Amino acid sequence: MKMDIARNLLNLGAVKFSPQNPFTYASGLKGPIYCDNRTILSHVEFRDQVVAAFIEVIKQNKLSFDQLGGIATAGIPHAAFVADRMKKPMVYVRPKAKDHGRKNQVEGDYKPGQKVLLFEDLVNQGASLEDSMAGLTSAELTCDACLCVVDYEMQSAKTRLSELSIHLYSLTDFSALTSAAFELNLINQDGLNLLREWHADPKAWSAKF
Numbered sequence: 001m002k003m004d005i006a007r008n009l010l011n012l013g014a015v016k017f018s019p020q021n022p023f024t025y026a027s028g029l030k031g032p033i034y035c036d037n038r039t040i041l042s043h044v045e046f047r048d049q050v051v052a053a054f055i056e057v058i059k060q061n062k063l064s065f066d067q068l069g070g071i072a073t074a075g076i077p078h079a080a081f082v083a084d085r086m087k088k089p090m091v092y093v094r095p096k097a098k099d100h101g102r103k104n105q106v107e108g109d110y111k112p113g114q115k116v117l118l119f120e121d122l123v124n125q126g127a128s129l130e131d132s133m134a135g136l137t138s139a140e141l142t143c144d145a146c147l148c149v150v151d152y153e154m155q156s157a158k159t160r161l162s163e164l165s166i167h168l169y170s171l172t173d174f175s176a177l178t179s180a181a182f183e184l185n186l187i188n189q190d191g192l193n194l195l196r197e198w199h200a201d202p203k204a205w206s207a208k209f
């Protein structure tokens with residue numbers, strides 16, 4: 001499944017490589033790859049495949065939850081499509097609480113003690129997931145798992161998630177994306193080496209720019 005989803009993302013043009021003029025990420029770090037999972041929403045066949053793959057992961061791993069939870073913004077549509085297909089309730093989590101209205105960070109109708117299964121589009125450093133966990137905890141909700149389309153398999157995110165006792169399930173990851181990109185001749189051996197160098201130490205790589 002991971003290679004198939006990776007090939008489809010690459011064939012859609014959702015993944016861009018720009019080592020000379022790197023992307024700036026949500027964390028502020030710079031890096032040579034950007035995967036725009038938001039483009040999945042515009043491609044109905046692939047979007048259906050992604051929804052089906054998420055549901056397969058939930059069923060195969062017998063994941064239990066009271067509500068599905070989308071992480072704002074890019075995780076929300078995935079949670080919404082799956083919630084609709086499975087006929088399950090859903091909430092979404094803002095990066096921080098609103099400072100007006102009901103001042104919520106978690107939006108929806110929920111009760112203290114309920115368990116949320118989170119959806120994120122991509123996990124890089126894991127900060128967005130950590131912020132969402134803090135929001136769930138403040139709202140007296142629990143969570144022990146998150147589903148994402150792409151996991152960059154960063155050591156910093158692994159450490160963070162293990163401290164938060166969150167199990168991450170991904171439809172594809174850095175390893176599959178780079179293997180598929182090489183296989184499809186979108187990157188050559190030098191490109192692959194550069195991506196691996198970035199992945200081994202993203203902070204040191206970013207500091208060069």
Ligand SMILES: O=P(O)(O)OC[C@H]1O[C@H](OP(=O)(O)OP(=O)(O)O)[C@H](O)[C@@H]1O
Pocket residue numbers: 025026027071072073074075120121122123124125126127128129
């Ligand atoms: O694991 P992290 O290092 O936190 O990075 C991943 C996050 O960054 C992106 O969100 P972005 O801030 O671009 O906002 P969006 O979801 O509203 O597009 C992405 O959608 C993840 O939420």
Ligand SMILES: O=C(O)c1cc(=O)[nH]c(=O)[nH]1
Pocket residue numbers: 024025026027033034035036037122124125
């Ligand atoms: O870290 C990020 O902000 C990030 C990386 C990436 O490849 N795609 C994305 O949407 N966000």
